[in-house]
Amino acid sequence: MTRRRPWWKTAIGIVLTAFMLFPVYWMVNVSLTDAGDLRRSDPSWFPSAPTFDGYTAALADQLPSLGTSLLIGLGCIALTVVIAAPAGYALAILNLRGGRSLNFLLLVAQMVPAVVMAMGFYAIYVRLGLLNTVWGLIVADSTIAVPFGVLLYSTFMMGIPRELIHAARMDGAGAWRTFTQVVLPVSRNSTLTVSLFAFLWAWSDFIFASTLNRSGEFIPITLGIYQYIGNNTTQWNAIMATAVVASLPAAILLVVAQRYVAAGVTAGAVKD
Amino acid sequence: MTTTSATVSERASGGSAADSSSAAPARPRRRRRVAHAARRWTAFGFAAPLLAYLLVFYAYPLWRNIDLSVHDYNVRAFVQGNAEFVGFDKFVEVFTADSFPTALLNTAVFTLVSIAFQYGIGLALAVFFHSSFRLSGVLRALFLVPWLLPLIVSSSTWAWMLNSDHGIINSVLEAFGGSQINWLTSPDTALTAVIIANIWLGIPFNLVILYAGLQNIPSEVYEAAALDGVTPWQRFWRITFPLLRSVSGITLLLGFIYTLKVVDVIWVMTTGGPGDASLTLSVWSYREAFGTGQPDFSPAAAIGNLLIVIALVFGFVHLRLQRNGDKS
Incomplete structure (x- = not known):
């Protein structure tokens, strides 16, 4: 790294990034454009006369669905962590019998298309009366995150020094105390990564929302946008304003937790 | 798999057990086996929520999906649950x-x-x-x-x-x-x-x-x-x-x-x-x-x-x- 870092590479990097992020810019641009100007055949490249009409309309219509999505995201985090963390502990530290087969099942589970799960859940929920409920959607959304969470936890816990576990045992801690007092605190970063993805996936889910919660009283934001497009194809500024608002959690998490995002993407795919 | 879990549980049972086992091999081995079985059940206990979850929220929906594909389901049969079996039709x-x-x-x-x-x-x-x-x-x-x-x-x-x-x-x-x-x-x-x-x-x-x-x-x-x-x-x-x-x-x-x-x-x-x-x-x-x-x-x-x-x-x-x- 003693070589000089050339500026021209930074310049190319900025151009490439700008090109890549153009659709995101365009979403913001359209969200600030007056509805009348959207119908021009040469759209303007900058919000020369920015208006917040789109946002006013979006917030008036979509505020409840933002709340619903927030609730579903948080419920999904809780369910995922409660199930995945102990399972990771059993796999990585307690040497669960048949652990290899379980790992294999979890890998296979991640390959099942969401549309298949959606049909299965629909068939079950019809009978149980769980269609169009927030709880039903939390459970369905968690199926995206739980296998990922278990694999992430067990990979991390595998690396916890055995001496730490033994020391706790020597002090007379049972398996449960070792788990809550030693393993969980040490695995804090894994919990953050798992929570982050559980939230983002639940927040972004469209397939489960559009199948299991089609006529619910409380619809999540993704379905809100979809219905908005259907009912309201003239007001693309309001649709894009809703899209901008729906993107905020991702943007915030990327800024404050970029490390955990990158850790989650590479987990399972790249081994050190 | 079994060998690694055995060695780990041996190590986990601590220094004192290892010392005594060299002195009197018969009794601690049984104790170790009991401890081993207990540890197995502990591990199972921690994995139990996941296993139940996989059964109810993965296996069962997938089973329902297979069930759907070999019956003739329409909306009415869906609610009443009396769809006709049609095999691979x-x-x-x-x-x-x-x-x-x-x-x-x-x-x-x-x-x-x-x-x-x-x-x-x-x-x-x-x-x-x-x-x-x-x-x-x-x-x-x-x-x-x-x-x-x-x-x-x-x-x-x-x-x-x-x-x-x-x-x-x-x-x-x-x-x-x-x-x-x-x-x-x-x-x-x-x-x-x-x-x-x-x-x-x-x-x-x-x-x-x-x-x-x-x-x-x-x-x-x-x-x-x-x-x-x-x-x-x-x-x-x-x-x-x-x-x-x-x-x-x-x-x-x-x-x-x-x-x-x-x-x-x-x-x-x-x-x-x-x-x-x-x-x-x-x-x-x-x-x-x-x-x-x-x-x-x-x-x-x-x-x-x-x-x-x-x-x-x-x-x-x-x-x-x-x-x-x-x-x-």
Whole structure:
């Protein structure tokens, strides 16, 4: 790294990034454009006369669905962590019998298309009366995150020094105390990564929302946008304003937790 | 598996037990066996929520899905639960449907073209960002944005950008003397349009994984190559690319499995249309079950089961590759 870092590479990097992020810019641009100007055949490249009409309309219509999505995201985090963390502990530290087969099942589970799960859940929920409920959607959304969470936890816990576990045992801690007092605190970063993805996936889910919660009283934001497009194809500024608002959690998490995002993407795919 | 757990439990039972076992071998061994069984049940106890969860929320929905595909379910039978058993009739119905060859071909084109471009562009960007320059970290983080946005947000943005009359893409094309393209409404371009959007969505994932793979290549390899005076071109093809082989395999297979599942992007942009022009197997399954006013769950479930089989076949290839990678 003693070589000089050339500026021209930074310049190319900025151009490439700008090109890549153009659709995101365009979403913001359209969200600030007056509805009348959207119908021009040469759209303007900058919000020369920015208006917040789109946002006013979006917030008036979509505020409840933002709340619903927030609730579903948080419920999904809780369910995922409660199930995945102990399972990771059993796999990585307690040497669960048949652990290899379980790992294999979890890998296979991640390959099942969401549309298949959606049909299965629909068939079950019809009978149980769980269609169009927030709880039903939390459970369905968690199926995206739980296998990922278990694999992430067990990979991390595998690396916890055995001496730490033994020391706790020597002090007379049972398996449960070792788990809550030693393993969980040490695995804090894994919990953050798992929570982050559980939230983002639940927040972004469209397939489960559009199948299991089609006529619910409380619809999540993704379905809100979809219905908005259907009912309201003239007001693309309001649709894009809703899209901008729906993107905020991702943007915030990327800024404050970029490390955990990158850790989650590479987990399972790249081994050190 | 059993040997490792035995040694671990031996170590875990602490120094005192190990000492006494050398003095009096018979009794502690039994005690150890009891402790071993107890530890097994403890491990099972911690995994029990997951096992119950997998049974109720994975195995059971999948079972219901198979059940749907071998019965003739309509909405009434759905509620009453008295659908007629029809064996493989629904599968035959799917395989002989007019949409089947189209959907199969579209699925192949959609997945293969998408992952080829995602991988190629992702790899080029990973190599570019790996040469760390000022701001490279920040710019790399920004590249993650498309991957983190809800798919419905990205797909509706692309739908508006590709709009025939008011979209920015046609506006740019026309400024350069091109003519208007009906991206989403013409059968000739609908599949291309959704592929473009899907490539854009997949680049960040490929970039991040391949970048991590590049970081695992020891810098000594490059230093040795630099002493031998290789050109950057040779350095890429003779060193970087071969050393990325296992990471590349995994990236491509994960990309394949993800792309096979895609519904949201296509559904929001074209609903598989016009006609069947951008219909893939996943979208077809979704359309049959939930996309029309009249849900037709049995053929949809049959298509779904076909998708699982395809995903599993490639999944096994993935696991085989991973295992071979471990050996080497």
